[in-house]
Amino acid sequence: MAAFAAAGALALTACGSDDSPGGSAQTGGGPTDEEVTIRFSWWGSDTRHELTQQVIDAFEAEHPNIHVEPDYTDWDSYFDKLSTSVAGGDAPDVITQEERFLTDYASRGVLADLGSLGLDTSKIDESILSSGTIDGKLYGVATGVNAYVVVADPTAFEKAGVELPDDETWTWQDYVDLANEITEKSDGAVVGAQDYGFNEPGFSIFARQRGQSLYAPDGTLGYDDATLAQWWQYSLDLQAAGGTPSAAQSVEIDSGGPEQSVVATGKGAMAWFWTNQLTAITSAAGHPLELLRVPGETEAERTGMYFKPAMFYSVSAKSQHPEEAALFVDFLVNSQAAGELLLSDRGLPANTDVRAAVEPLFNETDKQAAAFLADIADDVVDGPPVPPNGAGEVAAITKRINQEVLFGRLTPQKAAEQFTNEVSTAIGQ
Incomplete structure (x- = not known):
C-alpha cells in the first residue's frame, strides 16, 4: 500500500441530536443541500448486501440529496480491493474496517478522526470506543459488539451425567477437570471440549486475567512467555486425559468452522466462539x-x-464530502431504523438504546446473546488496545503453532518462545 501524507484536519462541530433511539445526530452547520454521492465499502454475504442496501435506501429517503454508492465484495478479496483503491487515491468515503487493520490505515493518514467530525457516541460503552481509538482519536466506531465465550451443550452434559458449571466462579483447572470428567463418564461418546488454542482471543482473555495483555497500548507485546506457555499447558492437559479430541481430529474440527464444531454436531459439551x-x-x-x-x-x-x-x-480522511459521510455513519450507528433492518448482522448494536429498542425483533439466539452481554457488562473492566500494524498475520501464526503443540512437536515453552518471536517480527517490534 502506498504511503500517504497525513490528512488535513476535517473540522465539523457537533450540535444537538435527537435523544430517541431513532434520532440521528446533526453535525455542525449540517451537510449542504447540494446533490452529492458518497461511496460505502463493506464485505459479506449476499444476505448482508441485501440488508445493507435496505439501510442505504432508508438513509437516502431521509436525505434525498445524498446518494450512497454501494461498494462490496467477499471477505477474501475485500482488503486487496481496498488497498488498491486507497493506493490509487480513490478510497471509499465510508470504509468498513476490521480491528487487525485499523492501526495500519490510521497510521497512513487514510482515516479521519470521527471525534472531530462530531459523531455522537454517547450511547456506546467507553470500553468499546477505546477499541477504535488510537492516540486519543476515534478512527473507527463499532458496528456492533460480540464477546468471546464458552458455548455449552446442556444435552451433552446430561448424557454424561455432569452438571453445568457455575460460570461465575469456575477456574481454569475446573474447566480442565470438567471436560475430562465428561469424556470419562460418557465413555467417550461425548468429548468434554473442543480445543481452544487455534484462536488468539482466548489467550488475550487469559493474559488479561493475569494483568497482562496480548498487545500493550504502545503496540508492543504485553505478556510474558510463561503466561502463554501455561495457556498451552492447560490445552495439553485436556488432550492427554481425553477431555479434547486427538491432535488430528482437533485440526479437522477447527477447519470445519462453527457448524462442524463439537457442540454443533452433538459430539462434545463445550467450545469457544463469539456470541454472534x-x-x-x-x-x-x-x-x-x-x-x-x-x-x-x-x-x-x-x-x-x-x-x-x-x-x-x-x-476517509480524503473524502470530498466528510459531513455527509459522517451523517451516514451516524445513521448506521445511532438510527433505530438502521438497527431494525440490520439487527445482529454486524454484531448486536453498539448503541445501547438502539439495541434495547430492536431487541424484541431479534430471533431467540440473538435475544439470548443480548441478555448474556447485559449480564456480564458490570464485570467487563475495559477493552484491549487496538492491535498494532502487522496483527493481521497473528491469526495464521496462532493456528500453525497450536497445531505443532497438539502434535507434540513443540513444548508449551518452546511454542511460547516461537510465537513471541514470530509475532514480534510481524508487528515490527
Whole structure:
C-alpha cells in the first residue's frame, strides 16, 4: 500500500441530536443541500448486501440529496480491493474496517478522526470506543459488539451425567477437570471440549486475567512467555486425559468452522466462539445451547472478558464530502431504523438504546446473546488496545503453532518462545 501524507484536519462541530433511539445526530452547520454521492465499502454475504442496501435506501429517503454508492465484495478479496483503491487515491468515503487493520490505515493518514467530525457516541460503552481509538482519536466506531465465550451443550452434559458449571466462579483447572470428567463418564461418546488454542482471543482473555495483555497500548507485546506457555499447558492437559479430541481430529474440527464444531454436531459439551456465532451453531445443533463466561474470571488479578467490535465504520480522511459521510455513519450507528433492518448482522448494536429498542425483533439466539452481554457488562473492566500494524498475520501464526503443540512437536515453552518471536517480527517490534 502506498504511503500517504497525513490528512488535513476535517473540522465539523457537533450540535444537538435527537435523544430517541431513532434520532440521528446533526453535525455542525449540517451537510449542504447540494446533490452529492458518497461511496460505502463493506464485505459479506449476499444476505448482508441485501440488508445493507435496505439501510442505504432508508438513509437516502431521509436525505434525498445524498446518494450512497454501494461498494462490496467477499471477505477474501475485500482488503486487496481496498488497498488498491486507497493506493490509487480513490478510497471509499465510508470504509468498513476490521480491528487487525485499523492501526495500519490510521497510521497512513487514510482515516479521519470521527471525534472531530462530531459523531455522537454517547450511547456506546467507553470500553468499546477505546477499541477504535488510537492516540486519543476515534478512527473507527463499532458496528456492533460480540464477546468471546464458552458455548455449552446442556444435552451433552446430561448424557454424561455432569452438571453445568457455575460460570461465575469456575477456574481454569475446573474447566480442565470438567471436560475430562465428561469424556470419562460418557465413555467417550461425548468429548468434554473442543480445543481452544487455534484462536488468539482466548489467550488475550487469559493474559488479561493475569494483568497482562496480548498487545500493550504502545503496540508492543504485553505478556510474558510463561503466561502463554501455561495457556498451552492447560490445552495439553485436556488432550492427554481425553477431555479434547486427538491432535488430528482437533485440526479437522477447527477447519470445519462453527457448524462442524463439537457442540454443533452433538459430539462434545463445550467450545469457544463469539456470541454472534450462536445462531449458526444452535441451528446446526438442532436444540438450545448455553453461553458461559470463560473460566478464570474470578481466579486471578482481574476479569479478562471484553466486548469486541464485530467490525468498524471509518470515514476517509480524503473524502470530498466528510459531513455527509459522517451523517451516514451516524445513521448506521445511532438510527433505530438502521438497527431494525440490520439487527445482529454486524454484531448486536453498539448503541445501547438502539439495541434495547430492536431487541424484541431479534430471533431467540440473538435475544439470548443480548441478555448474556447485559449480564456480564458490570464485570467487563475495559477493552484491549487496538492491535498494532502487522496483527493481521497473528491469526495464521496462532493456528500453525497450536497445531505443532497438539502434535507434540513443540513444548508449551518452546511454542511460547516461537510465537513471541514470530509475532514480534510481524508487528515490527
